[in-house]
Amino acid sequence: xxxxxxxxxxxxxxxxxxxxxxxxxxxxxxxxxxxxxxxxxxxxxxxxxxxxxxxxxxxxxxxxxxxxxxxxxxxxxxxxxxxxxxxxxxxxxxxxxxxxxxxxxxxxxxxxxxxxxxxxxxxxxxxxxxxxxxxxxxxxxxxxxxxxxxxxxxxxxxxxxxxxxxxxxxxxxxxxxxxxxxxxxxxxxxxxxxxxxxxxxxxxxxxxxxxxxxxxxxxxxxxxxxxxxxxxxxxxxxxxxxxxxxxxxxxxxxxxxxxxxxxxxxxxxxxxxxxxxxxxxxxxxxxxxxxxxxxxxxxxxxxxxxxxxxxxxxxxxxxxxxxxxxxxxxxxxxxxxxxxxxxxxxxxxxxxxxxxxxxxxxxxxxxxxxxxxxxxxxxxxxxxxxxxxxxxxxxxxxxxxxxxxxxxxxxxxxxxxxxxxxxxxxxxxxxxxxxxxxxxxxxxxxxxxxxxxxxxxxxxxxxxxxxxxxxx
Numbered sequence: 147x148x149x150x151x152x153x154x155x156x157x158x159x160x161x162x163x164x165x166x167x168x169x170x171x172x173x174x175x176x177x178x179x180x181x182x183x184x185x186x187x188x189x190x191x192x193x194x195x196x197x198x199x200x201x202x203x204x205x206x207x208x209x210x211x212x213x214x215x216x217x218x219x220x221x222x223x224x225x226x227x228x229x230x231x232x233x234x235x236x237x238x239x240x241x242x243x244x245x246x247x248x249x250x251x252x253x254x255x256x257x258x259x260x261x262x263x264x265x266x267x268x269x270x271x272x273x274x275x276x277x278x279x280x281x282x283x284x285x286x287x288x289x290x291x292x293x294x295x296x297x298x299x300x301x302x303x304x305x306x307x308x309x310x311x312x313x314x315x316x317x318x319x320x321x322x323x324x325x326x327x328x329x330x331x332x333x334x335x336x337x338x339x340x341x342x343x344x345x346x347x348x349x350x351x352x353x354x355x356x357x358x359x360x361x362x363x364x365x366x367x368x369x370x371x372x373x374x375x376x377x378x379x380x381x382x383x384x385x386x387x388x389x390x391x392x393x394x395x396x397x398x399x400x401x402x403x404x405x406x407x408x409x410x411x412x413x414x415x416x417x418x419x420x421x422x423x424x425x426x427x428x429x430x431x432x433x434x435x436x437x438x439x440x441x442x443x444x445x446x447x448x449x450x451x452x453x454x455x456x457x458x459x460x461x462x463x464x465x466x467x468x469x470x471x472x473x474x475x476x477x478x479x480x481x482x483x484x485x486x487x488x489x490x491x492x493x494x495x496x497x498x499x500x501x502x503x504x505x506x507x508x509x510x511x512x513x514x515x516x517x518x519x520x521x522x523x524x525x526x527x528x529x530x531x532x533x534x535x536x537x538x539x540x541x542x543x544x545x546x547x548x549x550x551x552x553x554x555x556x557x558x559x560x561x562x563x564x565x566x567x568x569x570x571x572x573x574x575x576x577x578x579x580x581x582x583x584x585x586x587x588x589x590x591x592x593x594x595x596x597x598x599x600x601x602x603x604x605x606x607x608x609x610x611x612x613x614x615x616x617x618x
Contacts, residue, residue: 186225187279188265188275188276188279188280189279189283191221191224191225191228192261192262192279192280192283193283194215194216194221195225195228195229195232195261196254196257196258196261197211197215197216198212198214198215199211199229199257199260199261200253200254201214202229202233202515202518203257207515207519208226208230208233208514208515212225212226223395228261228264228265230352231264231265231268231352232261233514233515233518234349234351234352234514235264235267235324235350236260236324236518237318237321237323237324238267238312238324239260239263239264239267240256241318242263242304242311242312243259243260243263243300245311245314246259246300246303246311254289254290255290255296255297258283258290258297259300259301262276262280262297262301263301266308267308267312273305274305276301277298277305280297280301281294281297281301323346324346324349324350324517325346325349325510325518326518328522329507330342332525332557333345333346333556336557336558337591344591345508345510345592345609348592348593348594349510349511349517353411353512353608354390354391354393354606355389355390355393355409356387356390356409356606357369357387357388357390357399357407357408357410358386358387358407358408358409358415358438358442359386359387359407360405360406360408360471361445362445363401363405363406364401364406366386367382369388369400369401369406369407370382370388372400372401372406373388373390373400375400378394378399379391379392383606384416384607385415385419386415386419386442387410387412387604388407389412389606403470405470405471408438408441408467408470408471409438410438410442411509411512411607411608412606412607413590413607413610414438414439414554415604416603416604416612417439417442417501417550417552418442418443418445419446420580420614421499421614422497422548423443423447423497424447424496425448425449426449427449427450427496427497428450428452428494429449429450429451429452429496429498430451430454430495430497430498430542431451431452431453431454431475431499431501432454432501433455433501433502433503434453434455434464434501435460435461435463435464436460436463436464437453437464437465437466437468439499440464440467440468440475441467441468444471444473444474444475445473450476451476452475452476452478453475453476453477454478454479454482454488455478455479455480456480456482458479461477461478464477465477482500482535482539483531483534483538484538485538485539485542489542493542494542494543494544494547495542495544495547496544496547496548497543497547497548497550498539498542498548499549499550499552500535500536500539500550500551500552502531502560503528503531503532504528504554504555505520505525505528505555505557505560506555507520507554507556507557507609508554508556508591508610509608509609511592512608525559526559528560529559529560529563529564532553532564536549540568540572540575543617544617545617545618546616546617546618548578548614548616548617549614549615549617550612550613550614550615551564551565551611551612551614552610552611552612553611554608554610555609556609556611561587561611561613562587565577565587565613565615569615575617576617577613577614577615577616579614580612581602582602583602584600584601586614586615587612587613587614588612588613589609589610589611590607590609590610590611590612591609592607593606593607594606
């Protein structure tokens with residue numbers, strides 16, 4: 147066991163009581179985890195990484211921390227990869243620092259050691275180079291220079307004893323799980339131990355790059371053939387998606403700027419398909435940013451779509467995606483929970499897509515900071531917000547129309563329990579099958595495989611809950 151309790155970001159510290167629960171962790175080589183080699187010298191990246199990790203440990207999201215730590219846009223993808231990888235095994239790196247030091251080092255030294263250890267774990271063939279660059283960075287720092295020998299000794303000891311140190315650290319259940327205890331307990335309570343373990347296991351592996359193909363312009367197989375000409379290996383996934391074997395910049399994706407493809411998880415692509423848009427229908431996409439589902443609906447049918455987003459910057463993201471794909475929809479900055487402010491009393495829709503705010507517990511692999519930033523009472527408060535949205539939008543559904551409820555969460559309060567309570571309150575609401583062979587409500591768990599686990603579900607996907615309701 148670690149001599150001291152593993153540290154964690156401030157928002158998670160308040161809720162951690164003790165070690166232990168499930169038992170999963172996998173260290174995967176850098177090239178398979180990240181999908182690309184580091185394009186910025188590690189020594190140059192250490193400064194921004196140190197600042198970003200400090201922001202994260204104060205309770206900020208990783209995306210906020212990365213933007214705040216570095217203004218040079220071209221360096222952000224590499225910094226993001228470093229910070230995301232570190233967060234996916236945050237407790238392991240912190241525990242290793244404890245093993246390597248006789249007393250707690252200053253916070254900046256601890257963070258530098260954690261960043262270096264993360265890269266050394268993921269890229270063992272470059273460990274000595276990483277040690278040299280880290281030591282040079284520490285030596286050049288006005289506040290850190292006095293710790294140069296200390297950092298050098300710690301990292302070189304890790305090079306010699308890494309196997310034993312990691313094995314000892316992995317005896318700690320929190321290190322293996324890499325989530326706060328309350329989070330793992332909640333997952334096991336809702337899903338069962340096996341399913342929770344599977345979810346946490348896949349959360350420690352970065353997601354592959356999945357694209358949605360614009361079927362108005364090209365088919366998935368035709369795009370794969372086009373990509374092969376650019377020496378990009380890919381394969382179809384789901385009905386409208388393709389997965390790229392090796393991650394790349396969106397500007398290097400064939401046809402991205404021309405509107406042939408968009409970045410969207412295959413699990414999220416199910417929304418437009420299961421909404422079943424038909425030509426001539428009037429459809430509302432509530433909470434629509436960044437516009438992926440709005441655009442997918444328009445790619446599948448000639449419909450009149452109203453896309454709502456309360457945040458002005460995110461509403462502009464919807465417009466940008468529509469322009470890139472040469473699609474048209476009405477985009478309105480408005481609060482979906484207050485229809486009186488954006489629609490008339492007689493306004494009705496054939497279909498409503500409600501992708502409601504949630505804890506994001508189903509997309510940990512895509513956003514590894516979620517488990518650290520959330521608090522137990524977030525589940526209750528977000529479930530209340532989801533209920534408000536359902537009650538506000540249901541009257542806007544035409545008789546015989548449908549509402550598709552979606553959250554990227556696997557917690558019961560946000561999914562099955564939310565819909566069960568809604569159906570009790572509304573006798574005119576009926577659950578209908580999402581697709582042939584599928585139930586009316588379904589928790590779709592994260593998966594990354596070469597084979598499908600159920601008809602109609604993509605083999606590579608994030609976690610979601612779906613429910614299709616009809617009025618009549």
